[in-house]
Amino acid sequence: MIIDVHTHAFPDHIASIAMEKLEHSSNSKAYLNGTIADLLRSMDKAGIDVSIIACVATSPAQFNSIFTWCKSIAGPRIIPLPSIHPDSLDISGEMRKIKEAGFPGIKLHAEFQSFFLDEQRAYFIYQEAVENGLFILFHCGYDISFPDSDRSDPERLAHIHKDFPELKIVASHMGGWRQWDKVIRLLIGKDIYLDTSYTIGYIDENFLQTILTGHSPDRVLFGTDSPWKDQRVEVSLINSLDISSEFKKQILGKNAQSLFF
Ligand SMILES: [Zn+2]
Numbered sequence: 001m002i003i004d005v006h007t008h009a010f011p012d013h014i015a016s017i018a019m020e021k022l023e024h025s026s027n028s029k030a031y032l033n034g035t036i037a038d039l040l041r042s043m044d045k046a047g048i049d050v051s052i053i054a055c056v057a058t059s060p061a062q063f064n065s066i067f068t069w070c071k072s073i074a075g076p077r078i079i080p081l082p083s084i085h086p087d088s089l090d091i092s093g094e095m096r097k098i099k100e101a102g103f104p105g106i107k108l109h110a111e112f113q114s115f116f117l118d119e120q121r122a123y124f125i126y127q128e129a130v131e132n133g134l135f136i137l138f139h140c141g142y143d144i145s146f147p148d149s150d151r152s153d154p155e156r157l158a159h160i161h162k163d164f165p166e167l168k169i170v171a172s173h174m175g176g177w178r179q180w181d182k183v184i185r186l187l188i189g190k191d192i193y194l195d196t197s198y199t200i201g202y203i204d205e206n207f208l209q210t211i212l213t214g215h216s217p218d219r220v221l222f223g224t225d226s227p228w229k230d231q232r233v234e235v236s237l238i239n240s241l242d243i244s245s246e247f248k249k250q251i252l253g254k255n256a257q258s259l260f261f
Helices: 012-026 036-046 062-073 091-100 120-132 154-163 180-186 205-214 231-239 245-260
Strands: 003-007 050-054 078-081 105-108 135-138 169-171 193-195
Touching (some): 003 245, 036 050, 050 245, 062 078, 062 091, 078 105, 091 120, 105 120, 120 135, 154 169, 231 245
Parallel strands (some): 003 050, 050 078
16 A cells, blocks of 8 residues: 655645645646646556645634535545644644544644744644644755745754654654755654655755664655655655665555554
């Protein structure tokens, strides 16, 4: 079973506008049109069984529309992650709703949500996630659309892990996009999941080898960041890594299965 723990999609009526905006701000071209239908086609081509769709609430008011959409698209092949904004006045109520609806976790993106990962405002979210047994998928490291901003610095993630050791953390982009030296210093070997999204092909071979050999093999998850990467190519990149076939199986699905199901 192949599980992609990091994809994005949008409701049909806003997909083209959202994609146009994101393509402009990131100065990159997407592989898909941002709809669920296109994602499912891509999954079929890549042999991917399940995709996690990461949503981001850029204001507290967006919770409801995102939550409602997530409920409408959830199914055997699509697991959406709702999102909570740190300025929400009802973090515990929203977290409870997410838990009761059966979602396994939430997504946070400090750049789009304008907070620093380790600031007090966000600590209510972490506390509630622990209490409800939900994991958090964090954008980590730099973001192509926000050059030089350190809101999602691996050091901040290390603070969260220290303060909430029971929090199930999924750290995107191998723990910190283009901050992999800090990942090696501060995150590898810790009880934190790292996802491979938007990493292979960018990360220096030596960094990648150091992370893959230094981190626990049951804490690495396959993610693509589709539609910004081609899922089929990303699967083949994992298969071409110089690691054991058992480790590949763990990355491509086994580890996610034990985290989500
Ligand atoms: Zn992403």
